[in-house]
Amino acid sequence: MDVEEFLISAESRLYAADVNLMEVLWRSFIVERAAWAQSCYSFETIVEAGCGNGTNLFNLYLRLGLNSIAGCDLSPNVVKFLRRVAQDLSLNALFEAGDYCEMDIWRRMAPASKNWAVLSVHAIEQTENLTADWFKNLVALQNPPVLGMHFEPLHWGDDDPFAVDCNRYAELNGYNKNFLNAVRDAETAGTVKIIRAEKRVLGHSAYNPTSVIMWIPA
Secondary structure: OOOOEEEEEEOOEEEEEEHHHHHHHHHHHHHHHHHHHHHHOOOOEEEEEOOOOOHHHHHHHHHHOOOEEEEEEOOHHHHHHHHHHHHHOOOOEEEEEOOOOOHHHHHHHOOOOOOEEEEEEOOHHHOOOOOHHHHHHHHOOOOOOOEEEEEEOOOOOOOOHHHHHHHHHHHHHOOOOOHHHHHHHHHHOOOEEEEEEEEEEEEOOOOOOEEEEEEEEO
16 A cells, blocks of 8 residues: 655655654644643643634543643534533533633633643744733733643744745745744743743644744743
8 A cells, every 4th residue: 555645844854754643743742742741730720712623632631641632612503512522421611612812811710729830832823923021911810720731833034045944935925924922921930930942843734833932921
């Protein structure tokens, strides 16, 4: 049986690979990094911005032994589907329809008495602009997150040829390009402290590779 290959990237290099295998590696990569974060900054709940079909949340719920999960998405139909899945599987889960840029959705989703972490996976890339105030408002919640974990196509400002191609790809698709600067601005303002940063680790879409940025409230 022939394997259909696609262009992917790893550590800023391009490869032809089986896209199904790459998807497995990419999902495992997210779990591994989240497990590291949990071992350093204990949390019982993950709340995901732009959770989509819930794959990441369900993976992390099972693999990390979480007590609960929560997520928001702009699509009411997606939220309806996720609520049904959680009910059918008897999962302790909360799903809300809304925009993760707005703090009201976080007030509704943030657990009242549990250590929890913020998660985003190729979601913030979809918003035109996100500023340091987003972090400031998250940290100012009555029960703020202990950690933020973002698996996003970050733009590091380097002039490596691959970085230039990734930057152009983001421009052509209208993707967010300021998120890394927003995190750094929040750190400069004393709102958060960056605890982990990894540049263009894996890309199952070649020119939209996943980088990692993690932070804790300062």
